[in-house]
Amino acid sequence: MPYTKESLLETHRRIQPYIHRTPVMTSETLNRMAGAELFFKCDNFQKMGAFKMRGAANAILCLSDEARSKGVATHSSGNFAQALALSAKMLGVKAYIVMPSNSPAVKKAAVRDYGGEIIECVPTLQAREDTLQAVVERTGATFLHPYNQEEVILGQGTAALELLEDVTGLDFLLAPVGGGGLIGGTALAARFFSPKTKVMAGEPFGADDAWQSKQAGQLIPQTNPQTIADGLRTSLGDKTFPLIRDFVEKIIRVEEREIIEALRLLMERMKIVAEPSCAVPLAAVLKEKEPFQGKRVGIIISGGNVDLKMLGELFS
Template identity: 55%
Template sequence: MKDETPPDIPTFADVLAARDRIAMHIHRTPVLTSRMLNEMAGAELFFKCENLQKAGAFKARGASNAVFGLSDDQAARGVATHSSGNHGTCLSYAAGRRGIPCTVVMPRTAPQAKKDAVMGYGGRVVECEPSTSSREAVFAEVVAETGAEFVHPYNDRRVIAGQGTCALELADQVEGLDAVIAPIGGGGMVSGTCLTLSQIAPRVRMYAGEPEQADDAARSLKAGYIIADDAPETIADGLKVPLKDLTWHFVRNHVADILTVSEAEIIAAMELIWKRLKIVMEPSSAVPLAAVLKNPELFAGQRVGIIITGGNVDLKKLPWM
């Protein structure tokens, strides 16, 4: 049987190197708990608050690792990416810290708050249509024009290694975890978490949460090959992108299950977190809690890490308004 492992899979050594490289550019984010949410779930929940990360999202980790790992010659040409928001914002943040240009291709339908955040960190926004095919076509034009270093939002060993530093912190902050769950779109955070936990805590089960209306990762896991939707519609705007070869490697080899939730369940979980943890977070970040509450039999009596991936939400368009 042909070996399906991609040639550029990051290693745990890459995660450790990323931790040292990005330490001065990111926050060690806190872990919050809620007695009421524990009672609702029938489990002990530990919320890793990457919404309080630099630039408001976990993606500051992978972006910083990629930017500060560039040679001076590479950095001089700048960096570019395509992103629905958080990766573009975080890459602009990291590029600004290094003093190099950054261009981000974004869907025209992306929240204005996320476009403003990219520009606020000094990045340039180029709009595309809200589909994977349009995003990649417009991005190819940008790279041809600028010669910038492509930092993929998730299918990049530097990015995955950077995201893996979040699980390093979580394991240090909370002992005896039984499971960890994170939202999944392209799979960068899930992959980094799988990479780290498989090395330092292999008994911990890894789950992913996904919107029912953008459930290509769940269908991929069941089918055994990548299924990519071109333009899914969900309130969880950060989870609309498909898996790629590097992230698929970690999903198929390490994820116990991908749990899907409805739009109403996402909104309800988001409102719960706002009310009970008193923190601002975006719809994508509510998907894991929604999945835990929907599947109590999987988590009953266990210690569960929940990664809140980002807090960049348009406050003028909250879903319950």
């Protein structure tokens, strides 16, 4: 699927019946702290609680009827697992989800609630890939990648598309970067619909493969990520790296304590439940204040599926 203005609009039309158009929220207190006008696109209010619903729905909708009849499969410990399970359920498609055995209980329960069939494996990348391969061979299901796939990237780009429709004249647009599906789609949306908007990413210092890859001009895989932002521990893929290399102006890295402080602000000031990953772009804007002074800044709040117990420990 080509990356064009039309393909992004077509993607949005295709998935619209299966997603929420999420609200844009603002906070006078956070504006004052940042010295900027911040517009938060709240995809924590998305169906199943994260933007991943957009890409998952699009990927299934792009399959042939025959492929759909055999089901879809993925490996994910996080939101893409839930997103694929729910999208598949809504479309009457079987979903096989390979999950590491140490995935949070709340995420496993959610996948099951959405009707996904969980196949557990030991928590290594090799085991995930081997187990997935076996599932695909056994069932004929189509493997859908959590981020390294055009249909998924375009789907994730619809969050920024909606934000750009709802808020005009954004000077900056920020999203977190993990595997790169969200920031990649965001960069495409800005390029097609608001070329003057500069796209930046927030990334934890403890999982800065995107920053390193961009510096080096080549994909450097993530090894041993150390961050509470569990959605951002993955490596970029060969389909997402070029988008970041070419269309993302800058990657701002933040410390763990800055992520926690930004998360506290989202909860205390905006009264929204957000995952640690969501707090990374806000932390970036509050850290590197200078370029954003007096500017209109869009921030994608990527998801709200967080273990309340973990949150409790964070703030205790």
